[in-house]
Amino acid sequence: MITVARVADLRARVAEARAAGRRRVGFVPTMGALHEGHRSLLDVAAGAGRADFVVASVFVNPTQFGPNEDFAAYPRTPEADAALLAGAGADLLWMPEVGDLYPDGAQTFVEVTELTKGLCGARRPGHFRGVATVVAKLFAAVQPDVAVFGEKDWQQLQTLRRMTRDLLLPIEIVGAPTVREADGLALSSRNRYLTAEDRPRALGLSAALREMKERRAAGEKGAAALLAAGRAVLAACGVERVDYLELVDAETLVPLETLGAGPARGLVAAFVGKARLIDNAAV
C-alpha cells in the first residue's frame, strides 16, 4: 500500500493503476480512527468484482463539525489506520491536509436540500452540507467507479446516493451493513468516548431498534406504538438524552405514520456520557 497526501500524487497513482490495466477503482472515504466496521467497507469494495484497485482516504473534515462539536477531540490514529488499511487490502491510502481539500479562499458548497432536513440534519446544522461538499471533492480527486459507505450513517448514505445521482457522477454508491459488537453495539469511532459505566447504557440504541423490529414482525404497524416501545427500551437502559428516535421511509427519510408498503427504517441518536451515538435498522 502506497500513502500519498497531495491531490496530484493521488491522481498520478490512480492513473498508473488504470494504465496498468486495473479496470474498476473502488473508494472508501473515512475520517480515520478506524475499526472493524471500516475494514468491512474495504471488503465490500473489493468483493463481488466491484473494484480491482481500492483507494481509502483518511480525512477529518472540519466543515461537517458544528462549532460545539468534537472536531478538535475527534480521535486521530494515523499509524493504526494505515496498518488496518494495509491489512484490509487497500492499494492506496490518501491522507490529505485541510489545505488540499479546501484551498485558500474556498467558498463552494454542495447541498442536498430535502434528505438533510430531519434526523441528524435537523440537530447538526451544516453537517450534511459539509459531508456532501467534502465527498464531492474526494470523488473529483479519486474519480472512482464505485464508492462504499457504511449503513450506520443511514442519512449520510441516502444523501450521498442522491448527490451522486443528481450531479450525474458516474459512480456506483454501495452501502455496507453495520458491523456490531457481539452484544449489538454498532461499531463507531466515538465508542472510544464511552466509559465503563456508559458502555451498558449504550446498548439501549440497538436494543430499542431490535424491539421495534420484533414488534413490527409480530404485526404492529402503527409508528406511534412502535416508537413508544422503542423509547421504553431506551429509558429502561438508562439512555436519558435521546436526540431522536424515528421511523421513516428508508429512501426518502420521510416520517411514517403506518408501516406497510415500502421499506421502513428506524433511526436513533442519543447522548451516552460524552458520546453522541447513532444507529439504525430496517423495521
Next chain:
Amino acid sequence: MITVARVADLRARVAEARAAGRRRVGFVPTMGALHEGHRSLLDVAAGAGRADFVVASVFVNPTQFGPNEDFAAYPRTPEADAALLAGAGADLLWMPEVGDLYPDGAQTFVEVTELTKGLCGARRPGHFRGVATVVAKLFAAVQPDVAVFGEKDWQQLQTLRRMTRDLLLPIEIVGAPTVREADGLALSSRNRYLTAEDRPRALGLSAALREMKERRAAGEKGAAALLAAGRAVLAACGVERVDYLELVDAETLVPLETLGAGPARGLVAAFVGKARLIDNAAV
C-alpha cells in the same frame, strides 16, 4: 457533427473519441440562441491546442432564472444553433432535456458563496446557484479537459473558475473575450429583445465602460470619480434603469475605492426596453 440528448449517449460518444485517440476534450456550454460570440468560444476551445474534440451543449437551464425572469420567453432556436455549431467546428452537440439534468426528486445544489454576493448575484437571487449547479452537472457528464466561457458574463466566469478549483475538478477554465458589434454593443442573445428605438440607447453600457477606461488611462484613480463619469454617459445615452455600475477587483469582485495595484474591472447591468443587458471591461 453528431447530436445527442441522453447523458449515456453523450458519454458513449466522448468515450469513443478518447478511444480513437483524441487527447483533449473541450467543452462549450451554452443556452442556445447562438451568435458570433458563441462561435468565438468554439474557436477558443479548438485553438492553441486546447482541445482536439469539442463538445457544445445547448440547454436553457431553468434553475438559473428567477420567478419573474425570462425563462419562458428566452429565445430558443435549435436548428440555427445546430447549424452554427456545425459550421464552427463542434464535434458533438449535446441537447439534453430538463429531466436529463434534473432527474425526479433532484435536490442537490452547488453554491459559491462569496463571489456571488454582489453585482448580478445581489439582483438575481439564486441565479448563480443555478449556474453553478448546472455547470457541475454538465462537467460531470462531459468530463472535459478544458471548458470555455465568455468574459461577457464576468461574474459567472469568476464563479465557475472558483467552483472548479474548489471542487478539485481537473478542468481548465478559459475565458474568451467579449465579441462586439462594430459600434461597441456586446453580443447577447437578449439583444433580440431590443427594438429599433432601444438599440442606440443600449450603446450606453459599452460607452460608459469605455469612458471609465479612458479616464483611468488619463490618470484618474478614484472609483467615485470614474463611476460618476460612467453614470453620466449612461444618462446621456438615455439608459435610465441602471441595475448597477461598479468597479471591482477583477478576481475577487470586491468593490474598489482606489484603482492601482491589481487588475480592476468595470461591470454594468441595465434595463433597455425589455432587455436586461450586462457588459464589463478592464478599467
